[in-house]
Each structure stands twice: as structure tokens, then as C-alpha cells.
Amino acid sequence: MNKNIIYVFLLFLAVTLKTIGQNHEHIIINKEQLSYIKENLGQAPLFDQTLAKVRAKLDAEIAAGFDVPIPKDLAGGYTHETHRKNYLLMEQAGSVYRITGDEKYAIFIKEMLFKYAELYPTLDLHPATRSYSRGKLFWQCLNDANWLVSVSQAYDSIYEWLNNRERKLIEAQLLKPFAEFLSTGNPQFFNRIHNHSTWACAAVGLTGLAIGDEQLVKNALYGLEEDGLSAKAHDNDGALIKSDTKGFLAQIDGLFSPDGLYSEGPYYHRYAIYPFLLFAVGLENAKPELEIFKYRDGSLLKSVNTLLAESNEKGDFFPLNDAQKGMSIYNSSLISAVDIAYYYGGRNPSLLSIAKTQDAVNLDATGMAVGLDLPKAEPLVRKSMVIKDGANGDLGALGILRSGDGKELIFKFGSQGMGHGHFDKLSYSFYNKGFEVVQDYGMARFVNIEQKGGGGYLKENTTFAKQTIGHNTLVINETSHFNGNTDIAELHAPYLNFKDISNTNIQVISASDTNAYEKIKMTRTLFMLDDSFFDNALTIDLFKVNSEKPNQYDLPLYYQGQWISTNFEYQIPDNLGKLGSANGYQHIWKEAESTLDGSNMQFTWLNQGKFYTYTAASHQGDELIAGRLGATDSNFNLRRDPMLIQRRKNATTTSFASITETHGAYSPVDEKAINPYSKIKSINIELDNEEFTVLRIKTDDKEGVLAIANKDFDSKHLVNFKGTNLKWEGPYYFNLMENKQ
Missing domain, CATH: 2.70.98.70 (Beta-galactosidase; Chain A, domain 5)
Incomplete structure (x- = not known):
């Protein structure tokens, strides 16, 4: 074959392998949003400050090098914390690469993904046996799902920068088998109404969007079994309607009340809101026809406001159910939630005041919008x-x-x-x-x-x-x-x-x-x-x-x-x-x-x-x-x-x-x-029967009478108390007078 023809063919192949995938739809920062971010750099101080801090941190980590150890430890141990640090660094590096175009962040992600692609096929289940659903990198599948939620975003961010051979290697040896392990490999973990499954569905769904695997996306949305892929999954206009009892949509149906209250309590709401919203953003960008943020009367965005209402004056969440005290609105997942709720939920100015106290924003279009609009902030008023x-x-x-x-x-x-x-x-x-x-x-x-x-x-x-x-x-x-x-x-x-x-x-x-x-x-x-x-x-x-x-x-x-x-x-x-x-x-x-x-x-x-x-x-x-x-x-x-x-x-x-x-x-x-x-000198129960309870409260100079209806709360009531007729309508009566005794 003519050498010139071979040269041209090889040049064409190299260009093709490098540029294939240019039509890839990014799941967190799409092309339009990237232009919006770049056009406004330097005009949103909080965004610029966050970008500078994250970039400085990444530069130090890149200079120090990274480790991808063989999994061994439970939570808090070296291998657990190292894999956790790695996925967070990759997620951040992906955002910084997309915004700055600096290839050293793409190289960092690629090199780490190659290390994981080399390690993952060799792994059996994690050696710790405490979990009902053991992971591979971590002691439980839940943490594996945490890893994949972040890594799917990192991979998506450098998708176009990678060549075809590199994409195939990462997808075939790491991302797809990882997603299948979390889903078909662990149905007891995947097909539940629980925060564990929320993370699983988001991880599998984001991976499906990132690598263009529609089956993974369907599994994430509707669950694993065929009856979860109901023909009723969409209405005639293409909008999502109620799902079966499995998958991401079932998580929204089963875990949130119509008022946005999350069943497991605010501590776990804070934990689950990140995968809920991240997968929703991915779906909004890649599949806008689904209108995911309108699903079930806008449950996801509504729940952010409810979650903020479940925090006290300092911003700490009320420790209801299983909850660690001190968890607050300053957690990274709440930074993400506030920005996403602001961007997709009608630009509520009270959310800006929360973002201002959080002193950080997402490194995406939602964070840029918040950063630009910060001067419009209004106080968040926590009400009864x-x-x-x-x-x-x-x-x-x-x-x-x-x-x-x-x-x-x-x-x-x-x-x-x-x-x-x-x-x-x-x-x-x-x-x-x-x-x-x-x-x-x-x-x-x-x-x-x-x-x-x-x-x-x-x-x-x-x-x-x-x-x-x-x-x-x-x-x-x-x-x-x-x-x-x-x-x-x-x-x-x-x-x-x-x-x-x-x-x-x-x-x-x-x-x-x-x-x-x-x-x-x-x-x-x-x-x-x-x-x-x-x-x-x-x-x-x-x-x-x-x-x-x-x-x-x-x-x-x-x-x-x-x-x-x-x-x-x-x-x-x-x-x-x-x-x-x-x-x-x-x-x-x-x-x-x-x-x-x-x-x-x-x-x-x-x-x-x-x-x-x-x-x-x-x-x-x-x-x-x-x-x-x-x-x-x-x-x-x-x-x-x-x-x-x-x-x-x-x-x-x-x-x-x-x-x-x-x-x-x-x-x-x-x-x-x-x-x-x-x-207070005394509180006494003066009357207590099936219909009414009457309390008398005394101080040195005041006396209060509090009568409470024990049934027929909206009716008119009459109680003879100490020779005086108490008349009222509604559930209770209160009267304050001078204490003459």
C-alpha cells in the first residue's frame, strides 16, 4: 500500500479517535451552560473564590500524587478514606477542567481512572462482612455508589478529551461493570425505597447518561424487573408519571410527603438530597423532555425548602431519628442543593442568603447563577x-x-x-x-x-x-x-x-x-x-x-x-x-x-x-x-x-x-x-374529663386559665369553672387576669 495513503489513513484515524463523541451531551455542565460560566468569570466573586480555592487544593494534591490501595478497611480506615478522597478529587477536577480547560486536571482524572480500571477487575467483595450488601472498593455498596456518583461526573467531564480507545477501556473495565455490580449484581440493594437505593439509582443512572447506555438509565429510573419498565412510565406528552415500586421515581414517590418532608428525617434527607438532585440535573440536561423537576408536583425542589425549615437558628438540623448532632446547612450537599434549587426552582432570593452564609457555590451553572445574583439576597425567615x-x-x-x-x-x-x-x-x-x-x-x-x-x-x-x-x-x-x-x-x-x-x-x-x-x-x-x-x-x-x-x-x-x-x-x-x-x-x-x-x-x-x-x-x-x-x-x-x-x-x-x-x-x-x-408559682389541673381539661397557672401577680377541648375541637364550648362559665369556640380558651390571692 502506498506510504502516503497509509499516512493519511493513520492521520484520519487518529483525528477520528480523538474527536469521536463531540456530540456527547454532558450531564452536569452542558455546552450552553459552559459558555454561560465562561462569559461571567470574574463577575461573580463567590464563584471565583470557590474556583480558586478548589483549584489550589487540587494543585497541591496533584503535586503530592495519589494512591489507589487494595480495599481493606471499614469507615475511617486508610483504604476507605483514600478511595473516598479520590472520588471527591476526581469530581472537583472534572468541574475545574471544564471551566478552565487546563489539561492537567483531565490528565489527573484519566490517570486515576486507569488505575481503578486496572484494579477493579481483580477485586472480589470487600473483606469486611458487616453489610447486607458488601461493596468492592468499600465495605458496603452504599459507599461504592457514592464513588460512582462522583466518578461518573468526572468521566463525563473529560469524555471529549479522551480518545475512543481510552473511553472503551474505562467504560468496559470500570464504569459499566461497576454500575452492573450495584444494580443487577445487588438487587437487594438497588430495588428498595431507601436512601441506599437513591444513591444506587443515581450512580447507575448518571453512569448510563455519561457512557450513553440507555438500559442503565432505564434500570435507574424504573428498577430492575421488567414490570418496572411500564408503558405507563410517560404520559401522552412525554412527561413522567408515577412509577412502580422500584427505581429512582419510586424513591421520589415513596420517600417524600406532599409537603417535601423526607421519611427518614433531616439528617438522611441531607445525605440523600445530593444524589437526588445530581441525577435530576443530569436528566434535565440529557433528557429535558422528562421534566424531572416537575415530577410529582416538584417534590425534589420543594423538599430543599422543607429541609432548610428543619434547621434551627444556627443552621443545625434537628437530630430526629438516626442523626448526628451538628450536621448543618453548611454541609457540601446543602451547598449543592441550595444552588440547584435556586437555579431550577424559580430563583428564590431567600436561598441566596443561605448561599452567602455557606460561603461557597457549585462549580457549575447553578453556582454561577447564585454568585451573580448574590446582591439580590433576602433573609430566610424560618416560620412556625x-x-x-x-x-x-x-x-x-x-x-x-x-x-x-x-x-x-x-x-x-x-x-x-x-x-x-x-x-x-x-x-x-x-x-x-x-x-x-x-x-x-x-x-x-x-x-x-x-x-x-x-x-x-x-x-x-x-x-x-x-x-x-x-x-x-x-x-x-x-x-x-x-x-x-x-x-x-x-x-x-x-x-x-x-x-x-x-x-x-x-x-x-x-x-x-x-x-x-x-x-x-x-x-x-x-x-x-x-x-x-x-x-x-x-x-x-x-x-x-x-x-x-x-x-x-x-x-x-x-x-x-x-x-x-x-x-x-x-x-x-x-x-x-x-x-x-x-x-x-x-x-x-x-x-x-x-x-x-x-x-x-x-x-x-x-x-x-x-x-x-x-x-x-x-x-x-x-x-x-x-x-x-x-x-x-x-x-x-x-x-x-x-x-x-x-x-x-x-x-x-x-x-x-x-x-x-x-x-x-x-x-x-x-x-x-x-x-x-x-x-411561676404553680400549674394545676383543675378539671380533666373526656370533654375538657382546664389548667390554672399562677405567678405572684397573675393567674391564667387555659381550657382545652378534648374532642369536637371546632365547636362552641361551655365549661363551668369555679362558678364561672367559660365560653369559647375552637380548640382552646385562654384568659389572663390579676392574681388577687
């Missing part, structure tokens, strides 16, 4: 709300009462929350200025700390953190709700009786449960009053229980802070003993106890420079137990948190009434206490 739970909005709710001065009362009366749920029906927690006053324990786990059980859940998560006694709600006969059975708990939820959150001076939510204990009805009504009534802000708690048989009732209070004083005498045992033997009681030391005489008990503690006093009505013979966590915990896996328990024995239908009062202040600098004493 009741957020419906359950896929159909019929599994109770989460209630949040907020004052204008930073107080937040969280009332949990929703669904179980699947495997990450706790047995805590009708529980509450209380914050002031973002600090816990009455806490929810959260979870017993030290995430990614290898010394603590490989960074996974500790046994105390089951034996204490999930148990009812670990929460501020009623425990009957020292047994947890639903006898600690998650499958049964998943079938039931409390229900809302009434709410009134329209008046910031006095707010109320009431809910009942009839399933946590057999043939027992529990009703809790929580009020938040500002300081215009009794000079100090109050929360009022009425917990009513109806039973035909006598029981022991325990009502815990997990206060945070330093014990200051009580109005009752108590005995301290010479030797600490466990409060019980099971259902979480085995983890509580009994530090002190008292028998009440039927008068009010008061307890004051100090927290973050504020005084709090708990005043509770009692029955003759009620016991008060001061406890502390840590019994039967030889590895010190539990925090040594304090608590009080009001115990009532041999009672059938009865009610507990209490007030938590915020008052005064203490400055350690000035060593001065201001108003350290409670103004």
Missing part, C-alpha cells in the same frame, strides 16, 4: 409550621413552633421513618438561639471514626437511642412503642387534632396516638407563649393518656445544662444502680430519687447563660428520678447526659401538665445572675 408526613401526607406530621426571639419547639408526631426511625411518638425537643435546652439524643454512632465500631452504628443505637425512654415522650410499663417492632410501627402514625400557629403570642399543636400501645390513647398538646403574658416565655405541655387498665407511666425530660436548684427533697443512693434491665432502661443510672406529695415540683437549670425552670403538677406518690446515661456501656459509647423522669404508678386514665420557663441570664465575665428565680 406543620409539615405533613407520609407519601400521601396521611402519616402525621412534624410540628415546629417558633417565636420571634429564637425559641423553637419541635413536636414529632409523624411516621416511623423506616429503619432509621425511632420509637418516639409524640416526642418533643426545645431550642433557644440554636442551642438545645431539651434535647433529642440523636444516634449512637461516631461517623467515620474507625476506633468506634468502624465508624458504623453502635449496638447502643438499638439498645438505647432508638428506644422510647431515650426521648421526651411517655413510656408505659417500661416498654417501647410498638414493642420496638419497626415493621409494625411503619403501619401507624399519630394524627393531628388541631393547630393554631397564626398568632406569635400564643401557638399550639395537639396530636394523638392510638397504636403505640395496645388499647391506649395518648394525646399531647404543646403551647408556646411569648413573654407578654407571664413576663417570661413559656412552653406548656399537657400529656393525656387514656387506658382501661392500670399502668406505670414514665415521662422523661432530657434537659441540657447544669443543675441549679429544686423545690423538693431527694435522696442520693450510696451506690449507683441501673434503672431497669431492658428497652433502654439498662443504660440509665439512677442518681437521685424523690417521692412527691401532690404539690408542684420545680427544677431549675442553667444553659448557655440562660435559666430554665420546669414546673410540673403531680399526684400524691408520684416519683421523681434523676438519671444519667452510661450504665451498661463499658465502651463509653453513650454521652453522659442527664435527665429527669416523673413516674406515676398504678394509674389508668391520667394527665401530666408542666411548664418550661425561660428566664434571666448569667454572665461568667461579670459573675452576675439576673432573674435566676422562676416567676
